[in-house]
Amino acid sequence: MxxxxxxxxxxxxxxxxxxxxxxxxxxxxxxxxxxxxxxxxxxxxxLPEQAPGSIEHDFWMTIHAFEEVLRDERGKTVRLSRTRQKIGRVGVKQTLTDFAMSKAPTDGFNMLIERGLPELTGEALVLKHSESFDLEVQAAAKQRLEDAGVDITKLRSSW
Structure with missing residues (x-):
């Protein structure tokens, strides 16, 4: 070895x-x-405390990934306070829906795509856990990923 x-x-x-x-x-x-x-x-x-494979675990992986990227850039611990507050108010599924349905991609989406981590975007989680989301939300998530040059079939095979 x-x-x-x-x-x-x-x-x-x-x-x-x-x-x-x-x-x-x-x-x-x-x-x-x-x-x-x-x-x-x-x-x-x-890092997530939730059960692996659950939508909540996958979502917190995304949050932690973005926070780690920001930590690298800024040289200090960064917490996504506003996003964490929103999760507390509306929950994981609504937060992911809002990410996918927003007019423009979030900073987190762009940073994760730039770093070759499309599977950690909120949009990817919408597709991975598609049974939890309306078709309109799934279509918006798929479109955003495709617009960013992500091969959806490769993404799905990574789950």
């Missing part, structure tokens, strides 16, 4: 957010994109 494989195996088994951030920072500094990406994806997978 190569060093990269050992690190990737350690990342896959880790449930320690600080350790995953260190793996990611070290890999970024050394230019090892595969390790940095694996650590990022594992980090946002373990």
């Amino acid at each position: 190569s060093d990269h494989e050992k690190v990737l195996a350690s990342i896959a088994a880790s449930t320690d957010a600080d350790k995953l951030r260190r793996f990611r920072e070290n890999a970024q500094r050394m230019g090892v994109t595969a390790v940095a990406d694996a650590a990022f994806r594992r980090l946002v997978e373990i």
